[in-house]
Amino acid sequence: MAGDRSQEAKAPVLEVRNLRVSYTTAAGPLRAVNGVSFYLWPGERLGLVGESGSGKTTTALSLMRLMQDTTVVEGGEVLLDGVDLLKLSEEEMRQARFAKISLIPQGAMNSLNPMMKVGEQLRDTIRAHQPKGNSKATIDARIQQVLESVELRLNVMDSYPHELSGGMKQRVCIAMSILLNPKVIIADEPTSALDVVVQRQVMETLRRVQVALGAAVILVGHDMGLMAQFVDRIGVMYGGKLVEVGPVRGIFKDPLHPYTQLLIKSLPNLDMKDVFRGIPGLTPSLLTPPPGCMFHPRCPQVIQRCSVDIPKFVEIKPERWAACHLCEGGRQ
Numbered sequence: 001m002a003g004d005r006s007q008e009a010k011a012p013v014l015e016v017r018n019l020r021v022s023y024t025t026a027a028g029p030l031r032a033v034n035g036v037s038f039y040l041w042p043g044e045r046l047g048l049v050g051e052s053g054s055g056k057t058t059t060a061l062s063l064m065r066l067m068q069d070t071t072v073v074e075g076g077e078v079l080l081d082g083v084d085l086l087k088l089s090e091e092e093m094r095q096a097r098f099a100k101i102s103l104i105p106q107g108a109m110n111s112l113n114p115m116m117k118v119g120e121q122l123r124d125t126i127r128a129h130q131p132k133g134n135s136k137a138t139i140d141a142r143i144q145q146v147l148e149s150v151e152l153r154l155n156v157m158d159s160y161p162h163e164l165s166g167g168m169k170q171r172v173c174i175a176m177s178i179l180l181n182p183k184v185i186i187a188d189e190p191t192s193a194l195d196v197v198v199q200r201q202v203m204e205t206l207r208r209v210q211v212a213l214g215a216a217v218i219l220v221g222h223d224m225g226l227m228a229q230f231v232d233r234i235g236v237m238y239g240g241k242l243v244e245v246g247p248v249r250g251i252f253k254d255p256l257h258p259y260t261q262l263l264i265k266s267l268p269n270l271d272m273k274d275v276f277r278g279i280p281g282l283t284p285s286l287l288t289p290p291p292g293c294m295f296h297p298r299c300p301q302v303i304q305r306c307s308v309d310i311p312k313f314v315e316i317k318p319e320r321w322a323a324c325h326l327c328e329g330g331r332q
């Protein structure tokens with residue numbers, strides 16, 4: 001899929017350009033997303049990976065324009081089929097959610113309404129987009145089709161969320177995200193609350209429905225290993241920025257950014273089974289970010305320039321993007 005040269009003739013389904021989002025806090029603006037740019041091909045799976053606090057969820061919510069009162073979109077474009085979602089009216093954006101771009105939010109299973117049966121919640125999602133359109137029978141036929149595709153029995157429609165297991169609730173959330181055939185599905189840590197066996201099953205389901213629908217997926221997570229099994233390309237976030245983007249295979253074989261290198265080294269492997277290798281140091285303060293490269297205080301390969309100049313996010317070689325002074329002008 002990604003890396004397929006025939007894709008080059010096509011347009012990306014989603015293109016994010018220089019997205020900048022901050023939160024207003026008592027201590028001043030907190031820059032959670034600081035100039036993020038990437039594209040997503042139709043049907044492609046892109047992973048956004050990074051430590052907690054790197055801005056993954058803020059990016060996901062901003063693409064959906066699900067803002068809090070304290071969120072400020074400072075700039076950028078979110079082009080879905082060439083239309084900038086940031087410029088749509090509230091009503092136009094409401095229509096686009098679920099129908100064109102949908103989100104399985106972080107902690108999705110807790111986002112289901114505990115007071116409402118699953119079937120009603122699914123019907124509401126369809127009705128909100130087709131108020132005068134379809135009959136209840138047509139709506140239920142669609143819901144049944146989608147529930148089958150996520151391997152749930154139809155009787156879950158009569159259940160309240162608390163009557164379902166974590167894996168089943170997560171499947172309901174996947175069902176909701178595909179009800180209206182979106183072109184892009186964003187899944188924010190869709191399996192992090194589940195045990196590993198259920199995690200794998202839910203990921204398989206997500207992949208199957210995504211392929212059947214031909215939708216592109218942005219999978220947000222912190223687990224580089226899980227990510228590698230699911231996505232075509234990986235984007236690594238650090239301190240509100242993308243520091244590296246590239247096809248999975250290339251990233252694992254030849255990570256360009258020192259942070260990506262450390263993320264891969266810190267994955268458990270059989271030779272090192274008793275050694276936990278985290279990344280030393282703390283994530284940067286987004287209220288008072290370090291000058292130059294956000295990663296330079298923790299970077300084992302830091303050079304003088306890193307504390308002065310902000311590295312540009314550039315294509316180092318075909319399809320391999322990175323923001324690092326060491327990578328610029330060729331391989332380190």
Ligand SMILES: Nc1ncnc2c1ncn2[C@@H]1O[C@H](COP(=O)(O)OP(=O)(O)O)[C@@H](O)[C@H]1O
Nearest residue numbers: 023030032051052053054055056057058059286
């Ligand atoms: N509502 C908020 N108000 C202020 N700061 C926030 C808010 N939500 C998130 N943040 C901060 O924004 C940064 C990015 O958070 P988030 O997007 O949730 O990262 P991630 O999903 O990668 O863990 C963090 O420093 C976090 O503390």
Ligand SMILES: [Mg+2]
Nearest residue numbers: 056057058106
């Ligand atoms: Mg998050």
